[in-house]
Amino acid sequence: MLLRKEAPPTPDEYDWTATLPVPDEQIVSIPWTNGTNLTSNPYHWLLSPEEINITTEDVDTMKDYFIGVQLGSEQDLWRGDVVNFTLYVFETSCVYFDEELHLWQSDGCEVGLMSNSSHIHCRCYHLTKFSGFVAPNPLNIAEALSANVLENPAGLFLVLTVFGAYLVGIVWARKSDRRDVVKAGIGILPGHRLNPRQDCQYLITVYTGFKGNAGTTAEVTIVLYSQDHESCPFRLSDEKRILFERGSVDSFLVSTSQPLGALRFVRVWHNNGGYSPGWFLSQIVVTNRGDNTPNFFICNRWFALDRDDGQISRVLIEADPDEMKKFRNLFLAKSSRDMSDGHLWFSVAGRPARSPFTRVQRLSCCLTLLYSTMVTNIMFFGRGDEFDPPEPIRIGGIEMDPPISLPQ
Incomplete structure (x- = not known):
């Protein structure tokens, strides 16, 4: 040779x-x-x-x-x-x-x-x-462009349909990104005068869950409690944005007349108002701006008359390290974070407002991934069809076909 x-x-x-x-x-x-x-x-x-x-x-x-x-x-x-x-x-x-x-x-x-x-x-x-x-x-782009698409219009129709859906989605994603810019800020309660002392200022961050209909249209109120002091009720509202939507993270800056000290628990309730008052609260994080120490108050329960135990007012005790390491709390936090921010497809709709990865970028990545998958399928279409099918693997009475062909 x-x-x-x-x-x-x-x-x-x-x-x-x-x-x-x-x-x-x-x-x-x-x-x-x-x-x-x-x-x-x-x-x-x-x-x-x-x-x-x-x-x-x-x-x-x-x-x-x-x-x-x-x-x-x-x-x-x-x-x-x-x-x-x-x-x-x-x-x-x-x-x-x-x-x-x-x-x-x-x-x-x-x-x-x-x-x-x-x-x-x-x-x-x-x-x-x-x-x-x-x-x-091998992919011959020049030959593909010169081919008569009318003989087989299904492929062209599929590509154009996907791209048309992408253009429609881009319009929605762009509008949602603009709304998220407002949501990502820190709200000041209407009529509330901030105490200039930083040790009297508290940043309250409320995490709404990702369950169906987890968001609420009701007015939410919170009171902070320490060992010897308590704050006045803070009605969490903002005239510039919609609050407590499904999967949202809403932050508010409030202050008290004097430092409360180490927080022990908070009391949260809503007025059961609006067309969808039911609310699934994931957790609340309160940070004192004097020492920037966060306090975690884990909930993962419903505030609804027709769900859970029917309560719309709850007292949340500060979570200790052992409670924060519980499997249920870790699983709920990790799964919700991965679905809303980590999963490319689901995060197009559930993207956190503070994420730098915008919905438009996520949707564009989805389109690129889909088209890349199409091209990959074309590249490997028919590869291996001439091979002998492998023998099925039997485990516990169940037959499974392995994805590779082994020599006989």
């Missing part, structure tokens, strides 16, 4: 050469299941990426590689018979995951002689996570 770049090979001029079949001592065989052995094909010629060294320029200019076949025996050369042979080319690679760089690397791994068009044989001198690479279908 002769291989040459940019010109047909000759017995004297070639870039790579190999003699097939390979000698018996180079054939690899390993034991497999059911007493069988896996043996390398003596007619396989493997070229490593370092040997063939295909550059970006080679790909961009679509350089040609010519393969020549020469009979190795002088007797075969003069027989004059027609020799039929089948030639196929496949691309494969073995890589491992570098946990320090968080990248897939190929050093220390090479493709084994038992690799073929349906299976990958990897040989690595280090033990780590490794993976095989299946070459994707």
